[in-house]
Amino acid sequence: MSKTATTIDSKDNNVSEQTGDIIYRAATAADGGVMWRFVAEAGVLEQNPSYAYILMCQHFGDTCLVAERDGEMVGFVLAYIPPRQEDTIFVWQVGVSKKVRGKGVGMRLLRHLMALPACRNVRYLEASVTPSNKPSQNLFRGFAKRSGTQCRKMPFFPSEFFPEPHESEHLYRVGPIEWPEA
Ligand SMILES: CC(C)(COP(=O)(O)OP(=O)(O)OC[C@H]1O[C@@H](n2cnc3c(N)ncnc32)[C@H](O)[C@@H]1OP(=O)(O)O)[C@@H](O)C(=O)NCCC(=O)NCCS
Structure with a gap:
């Protein structure tokens, strides 16, 4: 099993965790171009x-994380708490490098996201996923299973909403999730 070390700087809410040779840290605006x-x-x-x-990184840096190995980005998650859903973190994009x-x-990335101080009042994790994206569906279903909770799938944005050819987007809602004990 891999070893995890956590450092929390309570002054600026900056959390960094290390599992094996990968560091998970808060994203900053300077990471945005690398994510692109x-x-x-x-x-x-x-x-x-x-x-x-x-x-996204500038305004929602408290809920966006970068995974780094030897200073190179190997993953990221961009997420935010929608203003009308204070108990929910919405994952806008999550990506992991082909190498890992x-x-x-x-x-x-999802577990560290949920454990962030900014997610203290969060009980649900949501993401919008297309029917063809099986890895992503498995990621959110697997996250629900490991959290001992449910993953519900519901309609979100139909393909007609998009001006260009685009698959429909389904909402995956995971929860309720308990905030990990300190
Ligand atoms: C989706 C993605 C972020 C998953 O990251 P990952 O580090 O490879 O996933 P993990 O190793 O943590 O595995 C998480 C779960 O997804 C499943 N999974 C991962 N890759 C998969 C694949 N190619 N096909 C099917 N299932 C897959 C794993 O089996 C695991 O499920 P389990 O817990 O039931 O065993 C990654 O595949 C990726 O970046 N894909 C391209 C971008 C993308 O589709 N992003 C999501 C849309 S926002």
Whole structure:
């Protein structure tokens, strides 16, 4: 089993965790451009403008994480608490580099996300997933299973909402989840 070490700087809410040779740390605006390149290389993820990644990290850095190995980004999760759903963290994008996929990095990103101080009042994790994205569906279902809770799937954005050809998006809602004990 891999060893985990946690450092929490309560002054600025900055959390960094290490599992094996991978460090999980809070994202900053300076990471946005690297995420944008990462998404292009990951292949499956929808690439948004670089500005969107930089802005997400700037405004929601308390709920966005980077996974790094030897200083290189090997994964990230961009998430935020929707203003009208204070008990929910919405995962906008999660990506893991091809080099380390299938080794539990995606799962750890979600677990570390839920354990962040900013997620103290969060009980549900949501994400929007297309019908063809099986790895992502398995990630959220697996996260629910490991958290001892349910994963409900419901309609979210139908394909007609999109001006360009686009699959429908389903909402995966995981919870209720208990905040991990300190
Ligand atoms: C989805 C993704 C983030 C998962 O990250 P990961 O580190 O490879 O996942 P993990 O090793 O933590 O595995 C998590 C679960 O997903 C399943 N999974 C991972 N890759 C899979 C694949 N290619 N096919 C089917 N299931 C897969 C694992 O079996 C595991 O399920 P389990 O807990 O029931 O065993 C990663 O595959 C990825 O970046 N894909 C491309 C981008 C993407 O689709 N992002 C999500 C949309 S926002």
